[in-house]
Amino acid sequence: MNEETGLRERKKRRTREALSRTAIELFLERGFDQVSVAEVAAVAEVSKPTLFRYFPAKEDLVLHGIADHQGEAARVVRARAPRQSPLEALRSHFHARLDAHDPITGLCDNPAVLAFRDLIYSTPGLVARLTLYSAQDQRELSGALREVEATDEVTAGLAAAQIIAVQQILAYDNWQRLAAGHSADAALPAAHADAERAYDLLGTGLASQGL
Template sequence: MGIETPGLRESKKQETRQLISDHATRLFIEQGFEQTTIAEIAAAARVAKKTVTNYFPRKEDLALDHHEEFTASLARAVTGRADGESALAALRREFGTALERRDPVAGFAGPEFARMIADSPTLTARLRDLHDQREEALAAALADAAPDASPAIAPRAAAALLAAAQRLLFQRIQELTLAGHPNDRIAATVAPEAAHVFGLLADCLGDFPAATA
């Protein structure tokens, strides 16, 4: 009998997690999020209900399974910015890259997925929570980057403005997706709109905080 290595075990866990997520997404799109049960997802994935809840403690996480990446994305852009680069410049650059990649974290989830969220009060509320968590993480990153900021509320104020801009652009991409626009057309529409939104913030935020920690 072969010995299962830690790497193999982790690989199998990831495969199981992805299998459950894929079946859950399919059922949510076909039946609606509210109408689909954990038991149905477990049966489709051929696993026990407990296995589903072990991997996804909240039903919403089955649909929004990139939530950790989403909530950390803005803070990560700030902490990883180039030396001397402002938070605004870093987030503007990262958003441009996300547009080029048609990144789901920026809102490129496809019409079926976007409709699934729009039709579910539970998922709509959860997405609002995730936007709030993303803002909180960004505020913490900005506070770390500018520990002596004056007034003390400055990092939170900057985070509120930057996160609101990101939320608006995410919603815009979802709006255009639901209107039936293809991703390339969405990106072409949103790029100049994003430039306008970020431009509005330039006078407010300047180079805050320019220096890396």
């Protein structure tokens, strides 16, 4: 990548982030369904066609940050240490993300993150888009498991579905702890314990398949 291309890409990234930030501020203030794409474009001082070049759908204005996590489980499996099983790599990764209070684990009590989560889960269209992301994550993880362990398609698909479901349940339980008034730091030990138990249960079923 030459310098000119690098500058162009950085400018695009800054524009993309600014558009998303403007949209989220408006959605938090007035509600996702009460703000049109045209209004977002006007406040951001870009044309509507320009906005759609960066974000093909209104939902993408909100979820592009979450989309960065798409395929993360598959990437963890492919990048795991030698002789480390896919499940152990995913277990270690989840524990590390808990320690970092990554919002994807549900254990982040930053007020802006909590408001963002409330926006998503109070908007059916955004929840529906998250469901599509989850299905894509399962497909990508299934593909990674087939690649690295020569696992058959059905076994890999079932394993991927269980792993993604466990991660979602753990994240939901962590959000519930925060909603009950616990801080992320106070909830961390219980979150680690639940994650350990969940991955142990997964391991009981998947170890016989070499995963």
